[in-house]
Amino acid sequence: MMIDQDRTSTTDVAAPLSPDMLRRMDGYWRAANYLSVGQIYLRDNAMLDRPLTVADVKPRLLGHWGTTPGLNFLYVHLNRLIVEHDLDMINIIGPGHGGPGLVAHTYLEGSYTERYPAIERSRSGMHRLFRQFSWPGGIPSHVAPETPGSIHEGGELGYSLAHAYGAAFDNPDLLVACIVGDGEAETGALAASWHSNKFLNPARDGAVLPILHLNGYKIANPTILARIDRGELDALLRGYGHEPLYVEGSDPAVVHQQLASALDAALARIKAIQATARADGAIVERPRWPMIVFRTPKGWTGPKAVDGKPVEGTWRSHQVPIADFKNPEHIRQLDAWMRSYRPEELFDADGKFLDDYASLAPTGHRRMGSNPHANGGELLQPLSLPDFHAYAVPVPVAGQVKAEATRVLGRYLRDVMKFSMDAKNFRLFGPDETASNRLADVYDVAGKVWMAEIDAVDEDLSTDGRVMEVLSEHLCQGWLEGYLLTGRHGLFSCYEAFVHIVDSMVNQHAKWLKVTKSIPWRRPIASLNYLLTSHVWRQDHNGLSHQDPGFIDHITNETADVARIYLPPDANCLLSVADHALRSRGYVNVIVAGKQPDWQWLGMDAAVRHCTVGAGIWDWAGDDADPDVVMACAGDVPTLETLAAVTMLRAYVPDIRIRVVNVVDLMVLQPQSEHPHGLDDRAFEALFTADKPVIFAFHGYPALIHKLTYARANHRNIHVRGYKERGTTTTPFDMVVLNDLDRYRLALDAIERIPRLADRVPAETARYWTTLERHKLYIAEQGDDMPEVRDWQWPT
Template sequence: MTDPLPAPLGSGAPIPGASISGPLSPDLLRRMHGYWRAANYLSVGQIYLRANPLLDRPLALADVKTRLLGHWGTTPGLNLLYVHLNRLIVEHDLNMIAVIGPGHGGPGLVANTYLEGSYTERYPAIERSRGGMDRLFRQFSWPGGIPSHVAPETPGSIHEGGELGYSLAHAYGAVFDNPDLIVACVVGDGEAETGALATSWHSNKFLNPARDGAVLPILHLNGFKIANPTLLARIGRAELTELLRGYGYDPHFVVGDDPEAVHQTLAATLDAVLAQIQDIQAQARYGAPDGERPRWPMIVLQTPKGWTGPKFVDGKPVEGTWRAHQVPIADFKEPEHLRQLEEWLLSYRPAELFDETGKFREEYASLAPTGHRRMGSNPHANGGELLVPLVLPDFRDHAVAQAGHGTVKAAATAVLGGFLRDVMALNLEAANFRLFGPDETASNRLQAVYEVTGKAWMAEVEPVDENLSRDGRVMEVLSEHLCEGWLEGYLLTGRHGLFSCYEAFIHIIDSMFNQHAKWLKVTRGIPWRRPIASLNYLLTSHVWRQDHNGLSHQDPGFLDHVANKKAEVVRIYLPADANCLLSVADHCLRSRNYVNVIVAGKQPEWQWLGIDEAVRHCTTGAGVWEWASDPGDPDVVMACAGDVPTLETMAAVQLLRQFVPDIRIRVVNVVDLMVLQPQSEHPHGLDERAFDALFTTDTPVIFAFHGYPSLIHKLAYRRTNHRNFHVRGYKDEGTTTTPFDMVVLNDLDRYRLALDAIERIPRLRDRVPAETERYWTMIERHRLYIAEHGEDLPEVRDWQWTR
């Protein structure tokens, strides 16, 4: 073959004679190279064209989009990998999906799923024809169309283009308990500079080849980010090899810019690494079960950024530089640019690849896998198609029995641990539930799960170690990023899990939560995306019981972050005791397509509700505790959300009855924080009549809240009685101190709540000076006592509810 053009874009020229020996026959090499050209052509077309998709007439300015959005630089490398992975799938009948770390290479993944037919199956209007190609191009980065990156709309994706740094964690999460699945994970060299990705390399120490699938990491070194070189492309091959071997991998390098040589080398390398993966799995599954931890293979693919694109634009180098990152040719006021774009598109020789109707020619199309073996149609990339409901025990069997309200103490998360142990036991055979946490399962009192399964661990074991197991399904590593990424990958491929974390440190994954919530929001509008199990957080070791660790461990602000997301996606629960926690946890584990945040303490606290009361209360989301309230119209509503705020509210109620014997108090407890919003804003919101029945329309409301007070005002600002809401909560006052002093420092203590009520009840105005003096006397006594004794006052430590 010869190139009919002068080849100013020479890297994309046809394979000249196919002379380099390798695993690909000359004909297969020619066809694979044609497939790659087709994917590149479709990628460029998506970025630039709004009409004339087959270039059967000269390119005109009207054919080019006025707003050029997209990323070319990484795309040809992704297209190259896709066609080669297709060959591997077909020849070995592999169950494989791709996770694309350089997710801004969206046009490539759209192009390849279009070529294999899975895109048209999901979107019938984008048929495999001239008209379909026209719509394919026009929709890209177009109002009402699709994003420019790999997105939920992209078939075969479980990884959003905005999730920079999370690809490898997602890939490993996808293969845990998925023995037949291989995830080819492309890691961008810019992405590799993120902290989350740097940690994710260690996931191989948690992968058991006997019962898990395999991840094939492919580090794509194209040398540049948006405007700067990438670190891993500039440290030299020897140092990079040492780094990757230090992570526990066996790196295989594919380097070059000559298409024929790269095709043959990549094909041979993929054959070799697949053989290594299969050998590792065979040894683990059919050989010695407790052999040494394997050194998994990976690939380093080093090709030019923007390969096959323009080498120079306006006299400046583009291919192989940072200038290729996004849109290499812009500003079409310059006639030369239009000519250069046309030359670039024609260099792929689309007439050879697509017939006159726009259909991909069969000699190339036949290279793709079929059915569910296509990576765009693999059900593991649409996990709801594979989702099997959890077998759940009756949570009532774990209930804390009590003779009355506030008569028994229990550690809520320890009670939950027994429930989770039984969840784990009932689902071990199905292998579809795991517990994730950053080195805190026992610290958070969930260690009962170890009675059923240990902690997954493939590294060295010493005699002092406990509960480490190659077969463990508790995932512990001191990286919130890794726990979150693993769990997301696990959920997105059709399984269930729960993430337990210290409340203050969940902020580490703020951006990861953001992206997952956005993913769920978008997928709700995509009919073919089936619902997946909810992402469940248990936040414990929370702000009000971090008195021993000080300010660094005190922050309830994740609730504010979550509440900002779409109401159809997020839920926030603040169970007041262990029985409420059991009811909430059972509900969350059964739910689909939500992010559920549960905040519960791990220290022994008074238990307020029997299990039947707790179920009724949690089902409603908020309610009057009649047993703690006075009949009739109240002088004040004492509201609370959270375990410690509930404790302080109940103690304040007792003080008020002691100080003002004829006072009429209504106690309202909120478990589901979203009930405070109007129904027009959140599906869990109470209707106006129900809300007013709880909080009245004109009575002072003293609201003790677990988090920042502003969140309550934000949720309830449209309510009738909001003007009378006085909220106490955390206000960034903390130190190493006693438990009660934490609430004193933040004005959430029982004495402050009682004074707040007296100050706001009109008929008690004359008592305010005396009660204020009483308050300050009590606080001074408290401060002197803790300074001398190092613990709280006996009447605080030993307080118990009585009525």
């Protein structure tokens, strides 16, 4: 075999595999297929010592066969490449339903037994290997955290290529083989991910080898990329910046030679690109990276037909090709299928994989199931962080100094970036919003990664940049996940409303973190950190489409030992929680903070104490003992409106007793039984009282506070104001008015709920409506908020 460089297709000219190597590699492939089928079907008789019976078959068949033989074929060939070139390689499997194949290969290479000693490479070990698959108390049917060598979960359809590039960034010696299923290739996330090659710097990053696995079908339908003609597919992939190499067929002997030739050519091209880029004085230009298009039948080597209907090469092979074992012919067909792999040639009488084949696999950490990059916690080094106290905003008196919280954080992140330059283990990710979110100081240290053409008008672009900006939240999320999973650190900055685009992605990552906490050999990785800004209450200029605080609702649904949500009220609190988040391991940390100039409330020492506890009484803002009402708040704008309401209440009712409680760690509201940060009942009542009215001004949807506090004794007295999906293009203060979160509404809420002030309610209600009418007339005429609102300041 050789590669026709003009068409980048395989031609029958030379055979890179010797007859003996071909025999051994094909035997290795047959062994993996045998183990894969056995996992899906068998509960007993693992070595086929006797003809199969119904009693040998699992009562519930839950695995997936269709993509597995192709994945097994590729794994064998990647092993050859690793051994011949001593490669540091990991394998990311987009078709996550190929779980039995990845388990089979890690078992054959020995890395599975090292992680799970009970699954030894023997007759009894093979029995346990089969029995545990999709079995209660066993392992999932897809590639999962339990699978050695994996960093990509079977439910993450469409994210494989983004994860692969995230793994390759700052890993100059790593080669990431990424198998992209033709079903997942139809997702938006994967379609955008092809552009990741434009952010990979061959001088300092590793390489990604995408392998588009075309087996023609999804669950029940053909796939788009398998049905368009070669010319159209080639134009598409070349348009994405790749040089595709084509491997296709159904004759294993022919396809073995084709794939070996294509992989050799791809690796040679990757090495040439890197050598050119890494030469002294080289000008790094964006290369055209190789990729492989691998077209084989779905369900390859499985049953050709079942009950007279074609199976191999069709959608019917996707899951379990033979399922109804009430039919005696089906058990005979399964028996013949498994024996077609000739297991007696591959395993000895004790179930041990014969050395003639086993010796093809890499050893030690070169095995893809044992590569430390696929267990990133083993490689994780702590960030060298600056002292966040040094970036503090001086606050001699509360409410007398203004600052842009995220701009203050930007100066801190600049130095986080600076201190990590030698280790190259920190990057900032965001969808074209770093400067908009007031974090542009990071550009003083590292620009934005850009491998394409740079015009004179462009600013802060650099091939050596460390800020990842692309207008795809999917890519930012996927890159960051891949970066974290391989042992590095990062932060994702995003407009609050649009982080919802990655809801499913963060959900899958949170599930991964949850499961890995119970897997002893999975070492903790750095937390997935979000900074959500340009938030709902300061999107008055962009209107309703940009107003959505619901991501925090989504995160609260994640498991308690993973989710963390912080709503710092000012810049110093933001610095404190950001430093904590960057030091943490194994969490999803969501920080919501504004970027506009706002009043600052706490000096740094007070901010640290406040954030450490997660919630507290602000004595300087209210009366602690025996309050008439508790004015609670969570979020920067709700805090502002609450404090403004406090000043109004004191003017309206001079003898009113008010306690002000600010919540920065949202999860403290839950009971300790629900979340490790939760306050016990005594501590909760010490803040919110056991029986007094609580007016809670909240950044997000009001129902979330009720959900978090429903089990508290005083829940019936908690009245929450928050976002009610009433937004438009208007003034900043009108946003809170529209959603009944404004200071006038909060003050009236308090008066309405303090029993001794019942006689004042009619007059105060009238005052409220008069004030709102004045507000509406003013903004309609002036286009700005009333001076009493715009220029309000906490009294000294």
